[in-house]
Amino acid sequence: MDTADGSQISRTLATALGYDVEVFVRKAGDLKKVVVSSPIQGRTGSAGGKPQIVFLKSTDDVDLDSVYPDDHEVHQIGAELQWLPPTGLNELGQIHKAMDKVFGQTTVRTLGTIERLAQRLS
Numbered sequence: 001m002d003t004a005d006g007s008q009i010s011r012t013l014a015t016a017l018g019y020d021v022e023v024f025v026r027k028a029g030d031l032k033k034v035v036v037s038s039p040i041q042g043r044t045g046s047a048g049g050k051p052q053i054v055f056l057k058s059t060d061d062v063d064l065d066s067v068y069p070d071d072h073e074v075h076q077i078g079a080e081l082q083w084l085p086p087t088g089l090n091e092l093g094q095i096h097k098a099m100d101k102v103f104g105q106t107t108v109r110t111l112g113t114i115e116r117l118a119q120r121l122s
Helices: 003-017 028-036 093-103 111-121
Strands: 052-055 073-077 080-084 107-110
Touching (some): 052 111
Antiparallel strands (some): 073 080
16 A cells, blocks of 8 residues: 555545545555455355455454454455455445444445456556
């Protein structure tokens, strides 16, 4: 993570938009590692959920049990969570609220999106 670049981007966006914007910066190699190290790649949840990557601000261990029910598969790898929910994210609003409360600000993208970004940046 390059926090200096993230801080500059955040300030620029805040100036342009008029409100604070949390920014999560990862280098191309970091995105590739997310894809390559994924224990959930190529899988779907029991009711069709897609593999998700939750980007955290730091590599500190987080309390996964206080956020995710037993039917969710979650692995922390560095500053990312590899999350396989059973269903689509539209049905998981309460979990997103719990994530913000326990982890602080996060951003979530599908593993497929991260894979496409990593390929484009290679």
